[in-house]
Amino acid sequence: MIGTSSLPSPLSPPTTLIITPFLLPPPPWAPQMRPSTAPIPPRSLPLELPPPGLAWKIITLPISVISGSLGLISGAVGFGLWAAGGVLSYSLGFIGFGSNSGRGGDSSAQLVTVSAASREAMEFVAQFERDYGSGSSSRPNFVGEGFMDALTRSRNTFKLLFVYLHSPDHLDTPAFCEGTLCSEVLSAFVNENFVAWGGSIRGSEGFKMSNSLKASRFPFCAIVMSSTNQRIALLQQVEGPKSPEEMLMILQRVLEESAPVLLTGRLEAEERTTNMRLREEQDAAYRAALEADQARERQQREEKERLEKEAAEAERKCKEEEEAKDRAAREAAEKDAALARLRQEKALSLGAEPEKGPDVTQVLVRFPTGERKERRFHSAATIQSLYDYVDSLGYLNVENYSLVTNFPRVVYGTDKVSLSLKEAGLHPQASLFVELN
DSSP: OOOOOOOOOTTSSSTSOOOOEEEOOTTTTOOOOOSSOOOOOSSSSSSSOOOTTTTOEEEOHHHHHHHHHHHHOOOOOOHHHHOOOOOOOOOOOOOOOOOOOOOTOOOOGGGGGSOOHHHHHHHHHHHHHHHHSSSOOOOOOOOOSHHHHHHHHHHHTTOOOEEEEEOOOTTHHHHHIIIIIIIIHHHHHHHEEEEEEEEESSSSHHHHHHHTTOOOSEEEEEEEOOOOOOOOEEEEESOOOOOOOOOOHHHHHHHHHHHHHHHHHHHHHHHHHHHHHHHHHHHHHHHHHHHHHHHHHHHHHHHHHHHHHHHHHHHHHHOOOOHHHHHHHHHHHHHHHHHHHHHHHHHHHSSSOOOTTEEEEEEEEETTSSSSSEEEEETSSBBHHHHHHHHHTTTOOOSSSEEEEEEEEEETHHHHHHHHTTTTTOOOOOEEEEEEE
């Protein structure tokens, strides 16, 4: 079923649909498109209204759909709509980026290698393969990247984008995935002719895409084609369960209708590449001749600059090395002094060593170097006092260590430092090992 749904008011938030009858300029693949009343070839725009079941609309996607994959884009992009041969055109755009575009509010999150949208897409692909790919090697090769990245991939490869919105809780979903999407004929056709992108409506981007495309029934599939300035043309949407034969017939028809536009785009891109290469070769020849005339003068100037730069660099490095030595010596002295003060403070906090008695615990501490130290503590003293004692000895050059017993093995970590020796089971005597973390 080719699905359209009721549309909210134009005064709704940016995720709503606004219906308006107007045309935008055609995409760069078909620059010669002009309104005409003659029979409409695939690369022309019609004057008449689209056929029944199609509506003129502008769709504004949530900003996170566009910015989630293309984290470095900024600025403003308009939205529009165009149609070719009665094909419904959707226009995607955005107004601007907020300051907290990352999940944690840090704008630097946009610069990570894998975006949130890509992670979500990869999770969907992995889950789909676990649910429906174990018993069959035939399945659509969904790309593990965000919607906008997948759209860019389809544009760069001159293919249409096959969109599948996955509703895990829908009763028709398992049968559609296993019997239709993963059928050998359909999956091979999709993998050969389309870039496939899928998203679960449980995920952020999948949910927002389902709202933006007004998916009213599942399973939901759509065929879209990239235009300019983050715009897409919605060529077909399929709602509800379909057999492999029905889906294949729909995809074949859309592919046949779009073939002239895709072919034109590919040929024009190849022509642009050829022209650019010729211009580059001509420019290279001109630059080579110009550089030959300027080579002598440039060489003399560069030699002079090099010598001056080397002298300045040597002076700078010498100064930096002296400053680094002074700074390192000063920091080392300050650190040693601080450690000495800390050891002294901890030694003083221990107080005098108690005499042997029923409420006195004898503690033996073994160090990684093999050294052993013994001391008596009141049984009411805490585990923290043992750490203070080890620190006061100055045997360790590290701060991250633990006191442990071997038989039975117990680690007296930060969660036990407030226990008394008696409460910790170390009374009347204990043998502890220093274990470096």
